[in-house]
Amino acid sequence: MQTIPRDSSLDSTLDVVREGFPFLWNRTRRLHSDIFQIRLLGMKTICLHGPEAAQLFYDPARFVREGAVPRRIQTTLMGLDAVQTKDGAMHRCRKDAFMSLMTDQSRRQLLQLLADEWQAAAAQWEQQPEVVLFEEAQEVLCRAACAWAGVPLKDKQARRRARDFGAMVDGFGGVGPRHWRGKRARTRTENWIEGIIKKIRKGKLPVVKGSAADVMAYLRDADGQQLDARMAAVELMNVLRPIVAIATYITFAAVALHEYPAYRGLLRATHEDYTEFFVQEVRRDFPFAPFLGARVREDFTWRGCQFAKGTLVLLDVYGTNHDPRLWHNPNLFWPDRFRNRPISPFDFIPQGGGHYENGHRCAGEWITIEVLKQAVTFLNTGLRYDVPAQDLRYSLTRMPTLPASGFVMRNVRVTGQLA
Numbered sequence: 232m233q234t235i236p237r238d239s240s241l242d243s244t245l246d247v248v249r250e251g252f253p254f255l256w257n258r259t260r261r262l263h264s265d266i267f268q269i270r271l272l273g274m275k276t277i278c279l280h281g282p283e284a285a286q287l288f289y290d291p292a293r294f295v296r297e298g299a300v301p302r303r304i305q306t307t308l309m310g311l312d313a314v315q316t317k318d319g320a321m322h323r324c325r326k327d328a329f330m331s332l333m334t335d336q337s338r339r340q341l342l343q344l345l346a347d348e349w350q351a352a353a354a355q356w357e358q359q360p361e362v363v364l365f366e367e368a369q370e371v372l373c374r375a376a377c378a379w380a381g382v383p384l385k386d387k388q389a390r391r392r393a394r395d396f397g398a399m400v401d402g403f404g405g406v407g408p409r410h411w412r413g414k415r416a417r418t419r420t421e422n423w424i425e426g427i428i429k430k431i432r433k434g435k436l437p438v439v440k441g442s443a444a445d446v447m448a449y450l451r452d453a454d455g456q457q458l459d460a461r462m463a464a465v466e467l468m469n470v471l472r473p474i475v476a477i478a479t480y481i482t483f484a485a486v487a488l489h490e491y492p493a494y495r496g497l498l499r500a501t502h503e504d505y506t507e508f509f510v511q512e513v514r515r516d517f518p519f520a521p522f523l524g525a526r527v528r529e530d531f532t533w534r535g536c537q538f539a540k541g542t543l544v545l546l547d548v549y550g551t552n553h554d555p556r557l558w559h560n561p562n563l564f565w566p567d568r569f570r571n572r573p574i575s576p577f578d579f580i581p582q583g584g585g586h587y588e589n590g591h592r593c594a595g596e597w598i599t600i601e602v603l604k605q606a607v608t609f610l611n612t613g614l615r616y617d618v619p620a621q622d623l624r625y626s627l628t629r630m631p632t633l634p635a636s637g638f639v640m641r642n643v644r645v646t647g648q649l650a
């Protein structure tokens with residue numbers, strides 16, 4: 232039996248807080264091993280890095296998600312007992328519901344709604360001396376996501392609802408006030424969406440067949456039971472909230488366009504392909520999900536290492552996307568790396584790895600890519616703006632993170648229409 236290399240620290244919990252996103256990657260390098268052991272909150276935890284380990288992590292015969300997501304993350308980011316925490320038939324049933332929303336036609340509808348929202352928002356920006364892109368993008372995404380999902384959203388509430396979705400994401404890695412803000416935002420939003428689910432079920436709110444609101448309102452678990460109204464609300468929010476969260480990537484994309492202006496021309500000239508490389512590089516280089524957790528289903532051995540039933544296992548997302556064995560010069564923002572580079576389900580994992588249907592890979596990955604491509608095109612060809620001096624740095628020790636200024640744009644002018 233192989234001994235799994237151990238981190239020298241008695242307990243690494245504080246080191247995770249101190250080091251942030253690169254915590255696991257720092258130890259992979261230090262211990263020269265893609266598998267190592269730490270203690271987190273006093274518990275033995277096995278850490279995995281890289282594509283081969285990701286392939287193991289995404290084997291549902293080896294791992295379960297039940298008991299892997301800390302309550303503090305469920306009460307802010309994703310909601311209690313949601314799809315992310317399910318296994319087997321229960322997971323499959325809920326995941327199918329999410330995947331049913333991802334048809335070509337449905338995604339095109341979302342993009343059309345977003346095109347209208349971007350255009351309307353930009354017309355307002357022209358009247359203002361400056362705007363903060365992150366905040367504006369959150370609102371644009373929230374309006375379009377609600378319209379797409381069949382969730383009525385009053386005009387004057389859009390900004391507050393968008394902030395609440397943002398606060399849930401922001402709360403997941405926070406302690407104290409940031410965490411509490413996230414929890415309060417979640418409670419408020421669950422109350423709102425639960426009311427909508429109840430109205431739909433009573434026939435008081437008509438919904439389009441197959442829309443997210445319709446699908447979640449009538450979703451049954453594998454045991455045939457309809458989700459209670461709160462649970463249905465939680466899953467409907469698992470569609471809305473992450474769409475609003477794309478604002479983070481849009482803000483990073485704006486920073487990349489600003490800091491590497493040479494790409495603007497390439498994006499215009501070789502439009503479709505290059506836009507895809509560009510947004511893939513945004514998702515690779517800029518941090519969002521640091522790592523993912525699962526628990527060992529039954530005892531097994533991998534590469535001579537013993538995995539005992541119930542052990543917590545973490546998969547290094549950030550580090551796998553910054554490993555020089557996989558990515559040449561990984562700290563350089565360089566979209567061309569995606570030209571002719573085959574991507575496996577396990578070596579490029581900003582939104583999880585493995586497969587969509589029978590695994591936990593992000594249900595909204597295609598949407599994220601398409602929404603980002605549209606936003607990059609709009610920033611590059613639909614607008615002219617000045618970028619005043621501001622702090623565009625982002626911290627790797629804050630989870631989630633964002634350029635400090637949120638990307639301030641001045642003297643915005645609309646120069647083109649989104650198709």
Ligand code: HEM
Nearest residue numbers: 314315470473474476477519520582583590591593594595
């Ligand atoms: C799962 C990231 C956008 C819906 C995940 C996971 C990550 C992730 C890391 C966990 C994968 C795992 O546990 O193995 C992101 C990021 C996004 C994004 C960074 C963009 C900012 C979206 C969008 C949607 C969505 C737009 C839906 C419209 C989901 C769902 C799951 C999930 C439902 C749970 C999947 C499951 O447990 O089977 N996402 N996501 N996400 N995401 Fe996303």
